[in-house]
Amino acid sequence: MKKSLQIGGAYVGIIVGAGFASGQEIVLYFTSYGFYGIYGALIATIGFALVGMCIAQISSRLRTKSHKDLIYQISGNTVGFVMDCLLSLFLFGVAVIMFAGAGATFQQMFGLPVWLGSICMIVLTIATVMMNMQSIINIIAIATPYLLTIVSIIAVYSLATMDLTFVEQAVIARQAQASSKSWWVTALLYMSFNIGVCFSLLTVMCGSIRNEKVAGMGGVIGGILLGALILLINLSLLAKMNVIVGIDIPMLVLANEIHPLVGLLMSISLLGMIYNTAVGMFYSFMVRFLKPSRPSFKIAAVFIGGLGFLASLAGFTTLVAKLYAVMGYVGFILVVFIVVAWLRGVRQMA
Numbered sequence: 001m002k003k004s005l006q007i008g009g010a011y012v013g014i015i016v017g018a019g020f021a022s023g024q025e026i027v028l029y030f031t032s033y034g035f036y037g038i039y040g041a042l043i044a045t046i047g048f049a050l051v052g053m054c055i056a057q058i059s060s061r062l063r064t065k066s067h068k069d070l071i072y073q074i075s076g077n078t079v080g081f082v083m084d085c086l087l088s089l090f091l092f093g094v095a096v097i098m099f100a101g102a103g104a105t106f107q108q109m110f111g112l113p114v115w116l117g118s119i120c121m122i123v124l125t126i127a128t129v130m131m132n133m134q135s136i137i138n139i140i141a142i143a144t145p146y147l148l149t150i151v152s153i154i155a156v157y158s159l160a161t162m163d164l165t166f167v168e169q170a171v172i173a174r175q176a177q178a179s180s181k182s183w184w185v186t187a188l189l190y191m192s193f194n195i196g197v198c199f200s201l202l203t204v205m206c207g208s209i210r211n212e213k214v215a216g217m218g219g220v221i222g223g224i225l226l227g228a229l230i231l232l233i234n235l236s237l238l239a240k241m242n243v244i245v246g247i248d249i250p251m252l253v254l255a256n257e258i259h260p261l262v263g264l265l266m267s268i269s270l271l272g273m274i275y276n277t278a279v280g281m282f283y284s285f286m287v288r289f290l291k292p293s294r295p296s297f298k299i300a301a302v303f304i305g306g307l308g309f310l311a312s313l314a315g316f317t318t319l320v321a322k323l324y325a326v327m328g329y330v331g332f333i334l335v336v337f338i339v340v341a342w343l344r345g346v347r348q349m350a
Contacts, residue, residue, distance in 0.1 A: 007218025009141030010205060011052055012225045014198040016147060017098055017277025023233060023251035027176060029190040031237045033183040034170030040187030041234050045227025047191040051335050052219030054342035055199060056206040060215035064207035066287045067200040074341040086330050091200055091285040098278035100312040109267050118312050121278060126305045129283040130298055136283060137205055143272045150269050151229060155236040157258050162239040169241040176245050189328040196331030200284030
């Protein structure tokens with residue numbers, strides 16, 4: 001159970017920077033649909049738990065060392081090659097976005113230059129990926145209970161001090177709706193995008209687990225925790241929609257409303273989420289091309305980190321951000337392949 005909880009915590013930890021950090025992601029994908037956003041959150045929860053279990057069990061069975069080992073197995077050589085290239089590009093792109101996001105957060109919190117914040121995050125990320133796999137899992141998993149605590153405090157405060165009824169807040173929420181897609185399609189795209197984010201590191205983590213049931217339970221626990229976070233954040237934001245509409249980082253606004261200290265804790269939490277995702281993306285990208293045991297791994301990590309820093313300064317993040325929409329659909333295709341491969345494996349064992 002301890003190992004399953006570590007996997008589940010790390011599963012959450014990988015995703016939070018890209019999928020939860022500002023709260024704006026939850027507004028766009030769930031809260032802006034009013035009450036339907038709650039149903040969407042439930043669909044996403046089931047998806048995260050089911051697909052997380054499938055990835056974990058298949059990875060454990062195949063002893064995967066990188067996403068390449070699994071992607072070619074489940075989708076064949078031609079589709080596998082395309083998916084492999086897209087995933088690798090996406091991993092580097094999201095890592096760059098996290099570096100730039102850290103720079104912006106440092107500037108907002110402490111008035112430091114953006115480049116200094118980015119360098120701090122890159123140095124921390126490089127130092128972490130040079131550790132062994134178990135240490136990386138432990139570090140990423142640590143942030144999950146802290147994040148759940150902060151979000152729970154904000155949720156209780158938001159519900160206790162809401163100015164309007166949920167019906168009135170839902171009307172305001174729908175005015176912030178940016179997508180014309182159905183609530184359930186948006187929920188599935190959110191889930192599949194985040195599966196794309198965590199897929200690579202999850203295959204590496206669970207490839208080292210000998211027991212398929214332990215790995216699978218980790219995927220289920222992680223999926224349920226992700227769902228709980230989505231529901232909590234969604235309810236917090238819906239309860240305060242009249243306050244946070246049009247705000248870039250709504251969770252930080254709500255935290256500051258409670259007390260400046262809670263705002264500071266939330267800011268630290270934001271940096272922790274960004275760090276977790278940066279480590280997950282950077283490590284997954286590195287192990288796709290190099291074995292961590294090789295001396296060249298550390299040299300390459302420093303070199304790639306330098307490239308990431310330059311990319312974050314050159315406005316590359318705007319370009320890469322466009323990958324997010326594409327990755328939702330790529331992730332959806334990936335999810336289909338994963339579930340089919342898992343069902344095929346179950347049938348063969350039967």
